[in-house]
Amino acid sequence: MDESEDLNTEDTLDLASKTWSRSADSAFKAGYREGIAKGEESIFQDSFDQGYKDGFQTTFALGKYKSLAFVLPKDHVCPKEVEAVLNNIKRGACYICTEQDKTSGSNVNEKSFSECQKNQKDHAEKIIQMLHEYYETVMRKHGVDLNELDLNW
Numbered sequence: 001m002d003e004s005e006d007l008n009t010e011d012t013l014d015l016a017s018k019t020w021s022r023s024a025d026s027a028f029k030a031g032y033r034e035g036i037a038k039g040e041e042s043i044f045q046d047s048f049d050q051g052y053k054d055g056f057q058t059t060f061a062l063g064k065y066k067s068l069a070f071v072l073p074k075d076h077v078c079p080k081e082v083e084a085v086l087n088n089i090k091r092g093a094c095y096i097c098t099e100q101d102k103t104s105g106s107n108v109n110e111k112s113f114s115e116c117q118k119n120q121k122d123h124a125e126k127i128i129q130m131l132h133e134y135y136e137t138v139m140r141k142h143g144v145d146l147n148e149l150d151l152n153w
Helices: 003-071 080-087 095-103 113-141
Strands: none
Touching: 003 080, 003 113, 080 113, 095 113
């Protein structure tokens, strides 16, 4: 082998090595980006699924209590807080909506997701409990036991 063939082989190996390094680096970066995207997607999906489930359960319970309002005599007057919940049923028992109404939304945005999630759950439970206690008393006067109606969520 002469010197020109050695240089040619060495140049070819050097070029192949650089090409391989670029390809491997590109594949690594693409895999990393894809892994990050899949991880974010998974977290967002899990959070969405949990929020959807919680929201559905709360809204379903609110709907059950609103249906009780329709079976009461027309002259029945609900307390203001019960009426406010029932008249604004489209918002459900939304903690963030309530806080934004009170404070024009400034401090809600500063809370962590997990804190908002906990506050939402507590707020919904409080509203459902308030409705249950109210309707339990009212319906008992009309001879209906709420515990037999399966209004739990």
